[in-house]
Amino acid sequence: MEIQLQENLSQQQPNYHKKKESTEIFNINSNNQDNYSQSYQVSTNTDSKEEPRFYDPNKIISLKNVHKTYLLGVEGVTALRGVSVDIKEGEFITILGTSGGGKTTMLNIMGTIDKPTKGDVFICGQKIKSTTDDKFLASLRLTKLGFVFQTFNLIQSLTALENVELPMILRGELSRDTIRERAIDLLTQVGLKERLNHFPNQLSGGEQQRVTISRALSNNPKILLLDEPTGDLDTKSTDYVMKILLDLNIKKGITMVMVTHDVALKNYANRVVRMIDGKVNAIEVIPTEKREENLRLLEEAVQSHTQSQLQKDQQSNGSGVSNHKDLGVRTGVVQQVALKGFVHLNEEIEIQDGQNEGQRQKNGNQQNHQHLQQNGSKTEYRKPGEYPIFQFAKQRKAQEQAIKQFQH
Numbered sequence: 001m002e003i004q005l006q007e008n009l010s011q012q013q014p015n016y017h018k019k020k021e022s023t024e025i026f027n028i029n030s031n032n033q034d035n036y037s038q039s040y041q042v043s044t045n046t047d048s049k050e051e052p053r054f055y056d057p058n059k060i061i062s063l064k065n066v067h068k069t070y071l072l073g074v075e076g077v078t079a080l081r082g083v084s085v086d087i088k089e090g091e092f093i094t095i096l097g098t099s100g101g102g103k104t105t106m107l108n109i110m111g112t113i114d115k116p117t118k119g120d121v122f123i124c125g126q127k128i129k130s131t132t133d134d135k136f137l138a139s140l141r142l143t144k145l146g147f148v149f150q151t152f153n154l155i156q157s158l159t160a161l162e163n164v165e166l167p168m169i170l171r172g173e174l175s176r177d178t179i180r181e182r183a184i185d186l187l188t189q190v191g192l193k194e195r196l197n198h199f200p201n202q203l204s205g206g207e208q209q210r211v212t213i214s215r216a217l218s219n220n221p222k223i224l225l226l227d228e229p230t231g232d233l234d235t236k237s238t239d240y241v242m243k244i245l246l247d248l249n250i251k252k253g254i255t256m257v258m259v260t261h262d263v264a265l266k267n268y269a270n271r272v273v274r275m276i277d278g279k280v281n282a283i284e285v286i287p288t289e290k291r292e293e294n295l296r297l298l299e300e301a302v303q304s305h306t307q308s309q310l311q312k313d314q315q316s317n318g319s320g321v322s323n324h325k326d327l328g329v330r331t332g333v334v335q336q337v338a339l340k341g342f343v344h345l346n347e348e349i350e351i352q353d354g355q356n357e358g359q360r361q362k363n364g365n366q367q368n369h370q371h372l373q374q375n376g377s378k379t380e381y382r383k384p385g386e387y388p389i390f391q392f393a394k395q396r397k398a399q400e401q402a403i404k405q406f407q408h
């Protein structure tokens, strides 16, 4: 399959896509006919009591001195302590920071899944207050926002196709036939044409996340909010998913805000927001050349994955290098490290000869692969996100996010 490139890339968009006629597995085609009309997108008819829906493109998301305190029994847990940030339309923002630093809380507030305790939040020009009507927020989520979480959150009893159809059915604006057509198109764009009728448990993690992305796109959102979307994926699937997301950002201009612990992903962004103790500690601008170079490397990595997959498919008896799933684990060691708070999701842990455990951050996918190949028998890599200690906390968060995402 081939990515069909859009010619009219905006000025701020990197030109790495323009250079080549790339062979790709995905087809993020900005010329695809969207069933939702432009006028519909601009004026979502929601609660008329709310404020006008015009917004400054430099502030598609705007947080001003936002505080959030959760009530836990009689105690208050302060998650955000005066966060201010403006996000431009079409930007790709990553949020990095310490565990418990408030990243997910900030994302949930941007996604109207949570309301601020204090401060001003504007999403597409709409002011969100602690008193804002839940019905209005549900409508805003359904029409303007798409969500992709680490744990995929697909409905297990529905096929890939039905999962993607769901938000469009909830919105209730398109005919049944159009919904089906659009869902097939979205899944085809992410390389899942042959998986339409598979149930989530019949799909790999990477494939499930691609279904989630298609579902998030189904109502043509202006903003995608991504909470560790690659946290449960291996390197290859991470590359595929990032490639899809970046294509959507660059070619379709969808604004993206992505929480991640994976520092290797930070240079795909336009800006990186660092959170510590509920505050924005720093905002780093990624120079355009650096971003473009990283996008180019990603493109190469995806091409290489695709080629080796093709080769693998051709060899009936292909034996290969161990992949992450084949590698053994020593859970105790890693949990100890995790408990000290030294590791985060999607950073990789190295355990050599059962003696030395060390932590390293990924320096690039190519290097990762080489290291695995050279030391495959002796060195083990595991994403901390795969360990129960992380999964427990993440499951709680994921459940809350999943319930609220489609709450009406």
Ligand SMILES: Nc1ncnc2c1ncn2[C@@H]1O[C@H](COP(=O)(O)OP(=O)(O)OP(=O)(O)O)[C@@H](O)[C@H]1O
Residues within 6 Å of the ligand: 070, 071, 072, 077, 078, 079, 097, 098, 099, 100, 101, 102, 103, 104, 105, 106
């Ligand atoms: N629903 C909730 N109820 C009570 N406390 C919460 C809730 N959600 C988050 N918190 C608390 O708010 C603080 C910030 O949590 P948050 O999940 O936003 O941090 P984070 O930076 O995303 O963390 P991590 O990197 O570990 O996922 C933490 O102390 C957390 O325990």
